[in-house]
Amino acid sequence: MKKYSTFLLFWFCFIFSIGQLPSEVQLPTISLDSALNSEIRVNMAVPSSPAFQLLGGEPSNLLRVSNPREFSIAISDFLSNGSVIIPQNFGVDFSPFMVLENGGLIKDHGKGALFRPLRISFGSQSLPNDSLGSINFAQNIALGLQYTYTKSGSSFQGYKNTLIRALQPLTNDYEMRIDSLRKVYYKKRGTNITKFMATASDSEVKKFLDARNAWCDSVYNTLPSRISEMSFGATVTRVKEKFKRDTWNDFRLDGAMAVKLSSPDTLLTVSIDSVPGPDTTVILKEIGFWGTVSFPLFGTNWLQGMVGGNYTFFRLTSISELQSRFSLNSRFYVGSNRLKGFMEAQYNGNQITGINSFLWLLGTEVNFIDGVWINFYAGLSQDIGSKRNRVVTQMNVHLSLPEKFKSN
Amino acid sequence: MRQFLKFKPNQGPVFVTPEFNVDLLVGTFTLSVWDKNGEEVFSKREEVTETIDPIRLPDSNSETDMYMVELNATIVSQTTPREGERYIMTLKAEQSGHKLDDPAKAEGPLPSTFQVVTIILVLHPIQAITT
Numbered sequence: 001m002k003k004y005s006t007f008l009l010f011w012f013c014f015i016f017s018i019g020q021l022p023s024e025v026q027l028p029t030i031s032l033d034s035a036l037n038s039e040i041r042v043n044m045a046v047p048s049s050p051a052f053q054l055l056g057g058e059p060s061n062l063l064r065v066s067n068p069r070e071f072s073i074a075i076s077d078f079l080s081n082g083s084v085i086i087p088q089n090f091g092v093d094f095s096p097f098m099v100l101e102n103g104g105l106i107k108d109h110g111k112g113a114l115f116r117p118l119r120i121s122f123g124s125q126s127l128p129n130d131s132l133g134s135i136n137f138a139q140n141i142a143l144g145l146q147y148t149y150t151k152s153g154s155s156f157q158g159y160k161n162t163l164i165r166a167l168q169p170l171t172n173d174y175e176m177r178i179d180s181l182r183k184v185y186y187k188k189r190g191t192n193i194t195k196f197m198a199t200a201s202d203s204e205v206k207k208f209l210d211a212r213n214a215w216c217d218s219v220y221n222t223l224p225s226r227i228s229e230m231s232f233g234a235t236v237t238r239v240k241e242k243f244k245r246d247t248w249n250d251f252r253l254d255g256a257m258a259v260k261l262s263s264p265d266t267l268l269t270v271s272i273d274s275v276p277g278p279d280t281t282v283i284l285k286e287i288g289f290w291g292t293v294s295f296p297l298f299g300t301n302w303l304q305g306m307v308g309g310n311y312t313f314f315r316l317t318s319i320s321e322l323q324s325r326f327s328l329n330s331r332f333y334v335g336s337n338r339l340k341g342f343m344e345a346q347y348n349g350n351q352i353t354g355i356n357s358f359l360w361l362l363g364t365e366v367n368f369i370d371g372v373w374i375n376f377y378a379g380l381s382q383d384i385g386s387k388r389n390r391v392v393t394q395m396n397v398h399l400s401l402p403e404k405f406k407s408n
Numbered sequence: 409m410r411q412f413l414k415f416k417p418n419q420g421p422v423f424v425t426p427e428f429n430v431d432l433l434v435g436t437f438t439l440s441v442w443d444k445n446g447e448e449v450f451s452k453r454e455e456v457t458e459t460i461d462p463i464r465l466p467d468s469n470s471e472t473d474m475y476m477v478e479l480n481a482t483i484v485s486q487t488t489p490r491e492g493e494r495y496i497m498t499l500k501a502e503q504s505g506h507k508l509d510d511p512a513k514a515e516g517p518l519p520s521t522f523q524v525v526t527i528i529l530v531l532h533p534i535q536a537i538t539t
Contacts (some may be wrong), residue, residue, distance in 0.1 A: 162436055164486055174522070175436045175453060175482045181481070192446030194476040197410065198530045205410050209526055384434065 041405065042052045042159060044244050044337055046373045047072035047366050047398045050144030050256035051123035052091025053313070054288045059348060059359055059381065059392040061310045062329035063290040065254040068117045068148060068156065069400050070098040078397035089396075091123035093146070116156055121258070142287065144258030151251055159243045159319045174220070181216040186305040240403070249304035250335035260286040288312040297332070304333040304340075316352070325350045338367040342377075358382045359392070369400035410513035410528040417471050420504040423462035424529065426479055427498045427511075430458050432480050432518055435483035444474040456483065458481055462502075469535065477501075477529040485493045487494055489518035499527045
């Protein structure tokens with residue numbers, strides 16, 4: 001397989017470069033909504049992707065509860081003999097509503113809270129031809145859907161409302177300055193404003209107020225130090241950090257499904273046939289369903305519990321019938337949004353082999369720079385019947401758009 | 409934008425109350441009161457909220473008193489405004505528990521950018537009737 005050591009390097013450079021874009025915001029001419037759309041992206045929790053999950057390769061089958069994002073990438077198996085290579089597992093996850101919304105193609109109109117949490121994921125996996133013995137599958141692709149229910153206070157919409165409220169004092173800054181300028185304008189005119197308002201005609205009053213507002217705005221725009229501009233970014237950052245700190249472990253409910261298609265090569269032009277047979281080129285290999293719930297523990301914002309399950313129908317070969325397997329997981333986190341450790345227990349049941357197993361894991365999730373998450377864990381897999389144990393390790397990287405990324 | 413109201417001198421304080429449709433908009437407002445000489449006698453700045461306490465105007469003991477109440481609000485829609493959504497801003501006045509005429513009202517399309525909306529209220533005394 002071709003070495004491609006600049007893959008991650010390119011991504012890191014990309015993130016650093018776009019993360020430094022200036023965020024000039026001017027009140028009062030800015031559209032609050034559009035400003036918020038470009039400023040309030042919040043990267044909370046490691047992205048998850050059912051398509052990526054179904055491709056396998058991860059010992060843990062827990063689909064982590066995550067927050068909706070416009071776009072994220074998951075990769076694993078990108079190291080070989082100490083070198084970075086094209087990842088064997090690759091997943092893309094995106095929220096169509098958020099992509100269209102941030103691209104300015106659709107407006108919220110109150111439907112955002114309903115549609116933002118719906119994500120579509122796509123994954124591909126390249127396997128060596130001999131990795132599955134005589135079955136000889138070379139290419140797997142997976143498509144998935146995921147939806148996350150979040151309490152209103154912890155939802156994106158709740159966060160947005162909180163931010164809008166926090167930005168109100170900035171309009172107060174503006175109002176305070178403009179108010180002073182109005183008084184200067186009245187003095188400048190030398191008019192008894194009360195008598196004028198009592199005696200002037202409607203058109204004269206309108207003309208007077210229009211001229212006053214235009215003069216106040218023009219002077220305001222020349223003021224050397226504008227509190228509003230400076231405060232906007234700081235306020236957004238403050239609210240964002242508090243929101244992540246306070247709600248990263250709140251109650252969330254996540255449901256997902258994914259299908260996996262397999263082909264012996266990369267030629268996917270043959271029509272997909274769900275009926276197994278020797279002539280089928282692309283077969284429906286697996287259908288997986290997940291449900292996960294996350295919740296805070298002991299009322300703190302540094303402990304989180306996660307309980308989930310998975311049920312997957314699969315077939316081993318292109319001519320075999322669909323079988324099923326399932327897993328039940330519980331995971332406990334300790335830490336913060338950006339750095340946490342966890343321990344996990346997983347029970348696996350398999351209809352075909354009849355071998356049930358436990359998986360015990362310890363791991364960590366680190367968001368060491370904006371938009372880059374590393375998930376690492378290790379543990380013990382224990383077959384219940386044979387009592388055979390084996391050590392498992394896993395590391396994968398999840399990339400999401402940095403919080404300061406602007407799409408336009 | 410401008411409305412004339414009449415009040416009764418020596419009949420108790422006059423209260424004015426700004427109101428906004430806060431389910432759609434956010435912002436701040438400044439309410440200033442100017443006397444008959446064109447001097448500012450009162451000013452208050454607050455955030456737009458659901459409940460704004462009535463603001464008491466200076467007591468009037470003279471039938472020649474006249475006030476101008478100026479309400480300037482800087483408002484913006486909470487989200488991208490929908491077609492047909494409007495801001496409604498009113499300034500009510502009452503004296504001794506009785507409303508003084510209809511409230512002054514400003515209305516228009518809900519702004520997606522910060523916008524200053526002004527209401528002017530001119531308060532004239534009711535002249536005493538002599539026989």
